[in-house]
Amino acid sequence: xxxxxxxxxxLSGRVALITGGSKGIGRAxxxxxxxxxxxxxxxxxxxxxxxxxxxxxxxxxxxxxxxxTAIKADVSNSAEVEExxxxxxxxxxxxxxxxxxxxxIRDKLLMFMTEDDWDRVIDINLKGVYNCCKTAIRLxxxxxxxxIVNMASPSAILGxxxxxxxxxxxxxxxxxxxxxxxxxxxxxxxxxxVSPGLIETExxxxxxxxxxxxxxSAVPIGRLGTPVEVTGAVLFLASEKSNYITGxxxxxxxxxx
Ligand code: NAP
Numbered sequence: 001x002x003x004x005x006x007x008x009x010x011l012s013g014r015v016a017l018i019t020g021g022s023k024g025i026g027r028a029x030x031x032x033x034x035x036x037x038x039x040x041x042x043x044x045x046x047x048x049x050x051x052x053x054x055x056x057x058x059x060x061x062x063x064x065x066x067x068x069t070a071i072k073a074d075v076s077n078s079a080e081v082e083e084x085x086x087x088x089x090x091x092x093x094x095x096x097x098x099x100x101x102x103x104x105i106r107d108k109l110l111m112f113m114t115e116d117d118w119d120r121v122i123d124i125n126l127k128g129v130y131n132c133c134k135t136a137i138r139l140x141x142x143x144x145x146x147x148i149v150n151m152a153s154p155s156a157i158l159g160x161x162x163x164x165x166x167x168x169x170x171x172x173x174x175x176x177x178x179x180x181x182x183x184x185x186x187x188x189x190x191x192x193x194v195s196p197g198l199i200e201t202e203x204x205x206x207x208x209x210x211x212x213x214x215x216x217s218a219v220p221i222g223r224l225g226t227p228v229e230v231t232g233a234v235l236f237l238a239s240e241k242s243n244y245i246t247g248x249x250x251x252x253x254x255x256x257x
Contacts, residue, residue: 009239012037015067015092016238019043019075019132020102022051024201025151028227029099029234034058036235039067039092043084043102045074067092075102075128076120085135094143097238098136100129100150100173105206107162118165125169129176133191137184146189147238150177152249154197154257170195174249181247190246192237197253199225221254 011033021030021042031054034040040058044051051070058068071087073080088095103125106117129150140146155163156170174193181191198204198215204224207215216222233250236242251257 008241009036009235011097011235011239014038014096014238015041015088015094016097016099017041017043017088017095017132017136018099018101019128020045021099022047022054022070024203025196025199025227025230026099026101027054028231029101030054031058032228032231032235033097033099033238034061034063034066034068036239037063037066038097038238040069041088041092042068042070043073043075044070045072045102048072074124075100075132076123078131081128081131081135085139089139095136095139096143096145097147098132098140098149099234099238100132100148102128103151103169103203105163105166105203107166107206109162110164113165121165122169122172125166126172126176129173133176133180137180137187137189140189141184141187144188146184146187147242148177148180148189148191149234149237150191150193152177152193152195154195154251154253156195157257177249178247185246190237190242192242192246193249194230194233194237195249195251195253195257196230197225197251197256199227199230201227219254219256223254225252225254 016033016038018030020026022044030042071084073084153170155167177193230252233252
């Protein structure tokens with residue numbers, strides 16, 4: 001029987017930053033990490049009310065002493081990321097868990113893809129991971145502890161028409177994950193990726209029904225996943241249960257890849 005129980009992933013006393021933590025998969029991850037006791041910092045870039053919403057939802061869990069904050073910053077902008085980490089240094093003063101989840105799609109056949117479509121997707125999905133990891137590891141190395149989880153995608157491995165920008169960004173995320181894992185393992189910092197398949201979020205609203213139908217035909221489990229179904233993999237990789245795992249990509253895709 002599937003119970004969804006994950007009691008073992010105790011994160012009390014840990015400080016976690018979730019980029020793009022206000023919606024979709026990031027929102028579910030923020031709530032799941034908070035439920036396991038972590039102090040959570042929710043990053044987002046435009047929608048203040050969605051961020052406020054998730055903060056109040058977590059506060060309604062009624063855990064005494066747990067800190068929940070939202071910080072607005074565009075992860076593709078290094079100055080804004082520095083400023084966000086400045087606030088983290090002044091506040092909790094350390095970071096144990098970084099989930100690089102912020103991401104966008106701007107699907108177009110290459111023939112019609114503008115330079116801006118290319119740059120925005122690469123800047124947010126890949127450079128954003130570089131910006132956040134580079135700043136976060138300064139804090140983590142000092143503590144000799146850290147868990148970094150980057151959000152990849154099956155597009156990185158399978159490719160998809162209309163996603164040369166997105167697939168390249170996520171392929172970059174996987175290569176980045178493997179390289180950084182080797183670089184900082186000696187500081188007891190694990191760097192892994194989670195690769196969600198077709199998950200029901202606002203991002204999927206940008207795909208039309210025919211595309212979703214066609215994509216679903218390749219999913220052995222035969223349905224879309226939910227944001228909550230991605231959280232188990234992230235909790236595992238963010239917890240001490242995965243202390244000897246680094247440089248890996250864990251697929252949560254209903255068998256797609
Ligand atoms: P989503 O529902 O569209 O939510 C995206 C989140 O990222 C929002 O909180 C958004 O906040 C934030 N964001 C966007 N641009 C940002 C920026 N420049 N700086 C900081 N935050 C930013 O997306 P999702 O479907 O949950 O996807 C989350 C991650 O999973 C992405 O990396 C995506 O590529 C990956 N993924 C998703 C699927 C899927 O099927 N949904 C499949 C594979 C991989 P604002 O609205 O305030 O900007």
